[in-house]
Amino acid sequence: xxxxxxxxxxxxxxxxxxxxxxxxxxxxxxxxxxxxxxxxxxxxxxxxxxxxxxxxxxxxxxxxxxxxxxxxxxxxxxxxxxxxxxxxxxxxxxxxxxxxxxxxxxxxxxxxxxxxxxxxxxxxxxxxxxxxxxxxxxxxxxxxxxxxxxxxxxxxxxxxxxxxxxxxxxxxxxxxxxxxxxxxxxxxxxxxxxxxxxxxxxxxxxxxxxxxxxxxxxxxxxxxxxxxxxxxxxxxxxxxxxxxxxxxxxxxxxxxxxxxxxxxxxxxxxxxxxxxxxxxxxxxxxxxxxxxxxxxxxxxxxxxxxxxxxxxxxxxxxxxxxxxxxxxxxxxxxxxxxxxxxxxxxxxxxxxxxxxxxxxxxxxxxxxxxxxxxxxxxxxxxxxxxxxxxxxxxxxxxxxxxxxxxxxxxxxxxxxxxxxxxxxxxxxxxxxxxxxxxxxxxxxxxxxxxxxxxxxxxxxxxxxxxxxxxxxxxxxxxxxxxxxxxxxxxxxxxxxxxxxxxxxxxxxxxxxxxxxxxxxxxxxxxxxxxxxxxxxxxxxxxxxxxxxxxxxxxxxxxxxxxxxxxxxxxxxxxxxxxxxxxxxxxxxxxxxxxxxxxxxxxxxxxxxxxxxxxxxxxxxxxxxxxxxxxxxxxxxxxxxxxxxxxxxxxxxxxxxxxxxxxxxxxxxxxxxxx
Ligand SMILES: Nc1ncnc2c1ncn2[C@@H]1O[C@H](COP(=O)(O)OP(=O)(O)OP(=O)(O)O)[C@@H](O)[C@H]1O
Numbered sequence: 001x002x003x004x005x006x007x008x009x010x011x012x013x014x015x016x017x018x019x020x021x022x023x024x025x026x027x028x029x030x031x032x033x034x035x036x037x038x039x040x041x042x043x044x045x046x047x048x049x050x051x052x053x054x055x056x057x058x059x060x061x062x063x064x065x066x067x068x069x070x071x072x073x074x075x076x077x078x079x080x081x082x083x084x085x086x087x088x089x090x091x092x093x094x095x096x097x098x099x100x101x102x103x104x105x106x107x108x109x110x111x112x113x114x115x116x117x118x119x120x121x122x123x124x125x126x127x128x129x130x131x132x133x134x135x136x137x138x139x140x141x142x143x144x145x146x147x148x149x150x151x152x153x154x155x156x157x158x159x160x161x162x163x164x165x166x167x168x169x170x171x172x173x174x175x176x177x178x179x180x181x182x183x184x185x186x187x188x189x190x191x192x193x194x195x196x197x198x199x200x201x202x203x204x205x206x207x208x209x210x211x212x213x214x215x216x217x218x219x220x221x222x223x224x225x226x227x228x229x230x231x232x233x234x235x236x237x238x239x240x241x242x243x244x245x246x247x248x249x250x251x252x253x254x255x256x257x258x259x260x261x262x263x264x265x266x267x268x269x270x271x272x273x274x275x276x277x278x279x280x281x282x283x284x285x286x287x288x289x290x291x292x293x294x295x296x297x298x299x300x301x302x303x304x305x306x307x308x309x310x311x312x313x314x315x316x317x318x319x320x321x322x323x324x325x326x327x328x329x330x331x332x333x334x335x336x337x338x339x340x341x342x343x344x345x346x347x348x349x350x351x352x353x354x355x356x357x358x359x360x361x362x363x364x365x366x367x368x369x370x371x372x373x374x375x376x377x378x379x380x381x382x383x384x385x386x387x388x389x390x391x392x393x394x395x396x397x398x399x400x401x402x403x404x405x406x407x408x409x410x411x412x413x414x415x416x417x418x419x420x421x422x423x424x425x426x427x428x429x430x431x432x433x434x435x436x437x438x439x440x441x442x443x444x445x446x447x448x449x450x451x452x453x454x455x456x457x458x459x460x461x462x463x464x465x466x467x468x469x470x471x472x473x474x475x476x477x478x479x480x481x482x483x484x485x486x487x488x489x490x491x492x493x494x495x496x497x498x499x500x501x502x503x504x505x506x507x508x509x510x511x512x513x514x515x516x517x518x519x520x521x522x523x524x525x526x527x528x529x530x531x532x533x534x535x536x537x538x539x540x541x542x543x544x545x546x547x548x549x550x551x552x553x554x555x556x557x558x559x560x561x562x563x564x565x566x567x568x569x570x571x572x573x574x575x576x577x578x579x580x581x582x583x584x585x586x587x588x589x590x591x592x593x594x595x596x597x598x599x600x601x602x603x604x605x606x607x608x609x610x611x612x613x614x615x616x617x618x619x620x621x622x623x624x625x626x627x628x629x630x631x632x633x634x635x636x637x638x639x640x641x642x643x644x645x646x647x648x649x650x651x652x653x654x655x656x657x658x659x660x661x662x663x664x665x666x667x668x669x670x671x672x673x674x
Contacts, residue, residue, distance in 0.1 A: 025051030046210030048362030247325025406454035465597025
C-alpha cells in the first residue's frame with residue numbers, strides 16, 4: 001500500500017479496490033465452510049493460483065470463525081510469502097495491514113489487537129507453541145504449501161495432530177498443490193477402530209479438490225539439452241524482451257552467484273541492444289535480502305520498462321507478482337543437505353521436482369495468461385521426481401529437537417513424524433545438544449539452561465554463548481553480536497557492485513579478533529549519537545544496509561526482553577566470575593564467550609591460508625566476506641560452514657586460543673582425541 005493510500009484511509013481503499021475475476025475457489029466457498037465445520041482436518045488440493053492462500057482465510061473470517069475473539073493462522077514456508085500475501089488479503093478486505101489482517105515473521109510482528117487473520121512463517125508458529133502449546137488463540141490453523149515439506153511445516157503438522165486430540169474445537173486446514181493429499185490424510189487419520197472426540201476415521205477428515213485455474217499458462221521446452229542453463233535462460237529472457245508483447249519476466253536460478261551472473265550477462269547484452277530499445281530492468285530476489293529489499297520486486301515498473309526478476313526458489317510458491325507474464329525455469333534448485341559426520345551443510349544443486357516446476361510455472365498466469373519456458377527437454381521433465389525430498393531428512397535437527405524437547409516431547413526418536421528423519425541426523429543433533437549442556441546424559445532437556453536455549457530465537461550455539469555472556473561480563477556486547485548475527489551477512493552492501501568500496505568500508509570497522517567484534521563495532525558506530533546517529537546517510541557512506549541495521553537494533557531489544565523475562569541481568573558478575581575474568585580485555589572476554597558456544601566449530605589456519613577443522617581433514621576456506629579471507633590467524637571458531645561449488649567455506653570467524661577449546665569444552669575434546 002502506498003503512503004498516499006494510507007492517508008486516504010481504509011474506507012476509500014475499499015471503494016477503489018477492484019476484486020479479482022472470479023477465482024476457481026469461489027464456487028467452493030460453501031462446501032469448504034461445511035467441510036471445515038464438520039471435520040477437524042480438511043485437506044485442500046488445488047491448482048496453483050486457484051485462490052487457496054488468499055481466499056480461504058477470508059471465507060473463514062466472514063464465516064464467523066473469529067467472532068469469539070479467536071484468530072485464524074495461516075502458515076507459510078517463507079517470509080516473503082507471509083508478508084506479501086498478508087498485504088494482498090488486507091487490500092482485498094479493505095483494511096490496513098496490521099489491523100484485521102497482519103503478519104508475523106521472526107523479529108517482525110505486524111499485528112494488533114484487532115488482527116483476525118494472521119499470516120506467519122511455519123517456524124514462527126512453532127515458536128508460539130512454546131508459550132501457547134495448544135494454540136488456544138486460534139480457531140483455525142491453515143498450513144499452506146504443506147507439499148513443500150519444509151522442516152518446520154512437517155514438525156508443525158505432527159504437533160497439530162497432538163493438539164487436535166486435546167482440542168475438539170480446533171480446525172486444521174492443510175493446503176497442498178500436489179497429489180500428496182492422501183499422505184496427509186493417512187497421517188491425520190485416527191488408527192483403525194480409534195475415535196477422537198467421538199469421530200472415527202471416516203468423519204475425522206476430508207479432502208476438498210478445487211478444479212480449474214485462473215489463466216492458462218503455455219509450457220515450452222528446449223528441443224535439446226543445454227550445458228549452460230544460466231546463459232540459455234538469459235538468451236531466452238532477451239528473446240522474450242525483443243519479440244514478445246508486454247509483461248514482466250521471472251527467471252528462476254539456484255542462488256546468489258547465478259543471480260549475479262545472470263544480471264551481469266543481461267547488463268552486457270543490453271548495452272548491445274542500443275539506446276532506443278525498451279528498457280529491461282533486472283532485479284535480484286533471494287532469501288539473504290532484507291524484507292524491504294525483497295519488496296522491490298512487487299513495485300510496478302515504469303511504463304517503458306520490463307522487469308526481469310532473477311530469483312531463487314523463494315519466489316516459487318504462494319506469491320503473486322502482478323505483471324509476471326513469462327516464467328523462465330532453469331530446472332535446478334539449491335537444496336541444503338546436512339552432513340551429520342562432518343557437521344557440514346552442503347548446498348547441492350539438483351534438478352527441481354515436478355511439483356516445483358509446476359509451482360514455478362504457476363507464477364505466470366495469475367493475473368493474465370502466461371508462458372513458461374523450461375530450460376530443459378520434455379524428456380528431462382518426465383524424468384524428474386514428483387516431489388521434493390523432505391527437509392527433515394536432510395537438515396541439522398539440533399534447533400528443532402531442542403524446541404520439541406521444550407514442548408515436553410522427551411523421546412524425539414519415537415515422535416510421530418510425517419516421515420522419520422535418518423537416525424544419524426538425530427544422533428548428531430543430540431550429541432551437539434549434549435555438548436552444549438542443553439541435554440543431559442539421559443537425553444533430557446536441562447533446566448534452566450536447555451529450556452532457556454530453546455526459548456531464545458537463536459540457533460543453539462549462539463544461544464549458549466549469549467547465555468554464558470553474564471559470566472564473562474559481556475552481556476551487552478554479546479547481545480549486540482547476536483543481533484548482528486541474525487542479519488545473516490546482510491549488514492554490508494556493495495553500491496552498484498563496487499566491491500572495492502565495500503572492502504574499504506569494512507576495513508574501517510575491522511579488528512584483528514575477527515568478524516564478530518568487527519560487526520560489534522559496526523553496531524556501536526551506527527548507534528553512537530556522535531558518529532552514525534542511526535542515519536541512512538551514514539550507512540550509505542559506509543556501505544551499510546540501513547534497514548538491516550535498524551533491524552539489528554530492534555532484534556537486540558527483543559533479545560534483551562527475552563533475557564529480562566528469564567531474569568538475566570546485564571553484566572552482573574558473581575565474585576568468582578569477576579576474579580576469573582578480572583584482568584582480561586573486553587575483547588578477549590568476548591572471544592572466550594564465543595568459544596563457549598562455538599567450540600565444536602573450531603579450525604586452524606594452514607600456511608597456504610586454508611583452514612583445517614578440528615578433528616577432521618576437510619579443507620576449509622574463509623568466506624570472502626570474512627576478515628580472515630586475507631589476514632593470517634592461527635585458531636578460529638566459526639559460525640557457519642557451507643559447501644558451495646565444491647569448496648567448503650566458513651563464515652563469521654573469530655580468533656581464539658587453542659587452550660580455550662579444552663578449557664571450555666573438556667568433555668567434547670576428550671572424546672575427539674580418543
Ligand atoms: N498481489 C496480487 N495482485 C493481483 N492479483 C493477485 C494478487 N494476489 C493474488 N492475486 C490473484 O488471486 C489469485 C489466487 O492467489 P492465491 O495466492 O490465493 O492462490 P493459491 O491457490 O494459494 O496459489 P499457490 O498455490 O500458488 O499459493 C491469483 O491467481 C491472482 O489472480
